[in-house]
Amino acid sequence: MKMITGGVCAAKGFMANGIHCGIRKNKTKRDLALIYSEVRANAAAVYTTNLVKGAPLAVTRRHLADGCAQAVICNSGNANTCNANGIEIAEQMSELLAKEMKISAEDVVVASTGVIGQPLNLEPIANGIPTLVSGMSAENGTLAAEGIMTTDTKKKEVAVSFEIGGVTCKMGGIAKGSGMIHPNMATMLVFITTDCAISSEMLQKALSGDVQNTFNMVSIDGDTSTNDMVTVLANGMAGNQEIIAEGADFSEFMKALNTITVALCRRIAADGEGATKLLECKVSGAKDDKTAKTVAKSVICSSLTKAAMFGADANWGRVLCAIGYSGADVDVQKVDVWLVSAKGEIMVCKNGAGVDFSEEKAKEILLESEIEIRVGLNSGDAKSTAWGCDLTYDYVKINGDYRT
């Protein structure tokens, strides 16, 4: 497997575009994105578990009931959530796009991201769709990545090539993250494309399994969004023999998918609202998978740990505290903690108690932009990783006045 360029258009038969249509006031920001497959693709998706769900999710869920889709339309600047006419608007978005592209509205994935509870005006979208469609190409994946951004400061795209039964397949994805990021059984907005041939059942199985270890292990601020969604479109144009069951090919596909999703998780976490650092909590030695996940996520979610990391302060007691209240069944007398970065690693806690360490060395390690908090539970073989970011002045600034 190797990393390649091209993002969501890396795989054969996919085109994309992103434009400014006028939902956002700032004309330099794209606010409407399109992804299109030349042929109908098998599709899978996972959605937020928030009971308050964006209207587009209900429409997409219905459109994907047959396991197929051909295009994705997504606007930023407005979540189309908690609006009386949200479903109607999301349906009209699908229909307008389908008409312009001469495909079935049932094959459109529709998504929205932005402010909750403000009616979404269809007019700029309707006016923008012809330009959106006429400008799409296999070179414009990056424009789509830009079109789904909200408070993200960096576009997030990634692609890999891999082999299935001697045939080279490609897979690429784009994501928007930033705030209200604490996915639960689903995720933020992520669109993944592949030319690998795989049945929609196996595609859904791959996706549902993968997100438990990837997007569901990311938290920026503990707030599970109303509009989280990951979709994968697999158009089969690579020409491999279709994957219809578990086995070596499915494992290889899972590996490619996991490479894409982990890369996007890291980018989402590193570009969390106001973030200056990517935090990775790697837990090992847990008695089971659930314990490892619970501990890793609790540490990543701790406001106090996040603020300490912002200040490059090796206040490891906050890590122990977060492990202790996580709800996981942990023997706290066996917990070891290290702080790790490109500048080296340092043990700060052994058997649940502090050890002497150089504060100077710890500071040097924590001033890096990617920090690993490594936790050894010494009670088994299970491990897990969670991703997050530091808590900064800018998180408060961005969210103290988001709407204006």
Place this chain on the structure above:
Amino acid sequence: MKMITGGVCAAKGFMANGIHCGIRKNKTKRDLALIYSEVRANAAAVYTTNLVKGAPLAVTRRHLADGCAQAVICNSGNANTCNANGIEIAEQMSELLAKEMKISAEDVVVASTGVIGQPLNLEPIANGIPTLVSGMSAENGTLAAEGIMTTDTKKKEVAVSFEIGGVTCKMGGIAKGSGMIHPNMATMLVFITTDCAISSEMLQKALSGDVQNTFNMVSIDGDTSTNDMVTVLANGMAGNQEIIAEGADFSEFMKALNTITVALCRRIAADGEGATKLLECKVSGAKDDKTAKTVAKSVICSSLTKAAMFGADANWGRVLCAIGYSGADVDVQKVDVWLVSAKGEIMVCKNGAGVDFSEEKAKEILLESEIEIRVGLNSGDAKSTAWGCDLTYDYVKINGDYRT
């Protein structure tokens, strides 16, 4: 019942003191507090559910096994938690105090608050105890309230008088809050004293019941501390007939206790680290108590809602979002939301969707220092209140470099 002055010394037979003994570097900050009852008192306590527990909690739990205590010693500046010799140090604190006061070490409640994972030096405490004891008086409740503060900016004390069987009783309490505040089945450090005669069984019953609706409904930052503890000492010196069962007297006692605890909850929330506003989420119309509590606490804990309140931004979509991911079984199509303060109230959401409202009026309401987020679930009669504060630059500042 009426509010009175005197804090933790308001009740008959209680004396207190607070000094600077040298645990904290800043000599203007008191770091050692004492509360003493002339006679042995019935005692009850609740403790943190964090698996990582401060050493003083283990010692206090053992000392309170017989339901009695006579003195409380508490230092600030160091939590005596995650230290290899923590238990030993906490025992020595009890013994040194007991020796100086000529009471039994088994009748000492010991507590610590501050940094986790740094060895606690006994020397300044040993040297300070004689001064601490000789200076105690019924007028020094405020000094004890100051002695337990960490990053608190205001001391927190409250007292009431109430009648049991025609006899006037008094009750007072002090608290330290500020950060790492998200109590779970217990609370931050709170010491309550009363001269009411009540058996230790009924005292524990009153306390354990009350905290479910008071301290367990407070969150500053979602981090459940390792050292949370509330204790009540009841020395019986008011002379009422001892409360030994449920009934009118017990109800009256519960009312007094609840008045003290709610007042302390509000002060702890209003003085959360970096806070500029007290937030109260009042949920009504829930189908049951658990639903009401889950919803109220989820809203109060939402980083995005907290940041919006800091910015006086009526971004009610974040309130709906927090209700949706709370895990409570709520019909989101029935949810109403109002924003309320001394400047009036405004409905922002009806039946789960936005309603037109004056942004100007909303801004005026939200610029106040005490904000109520009122949520109507329209699905039953249960209600609950949770307390918290806004998320500000100063929270990040305080916690980005707490140890230095």
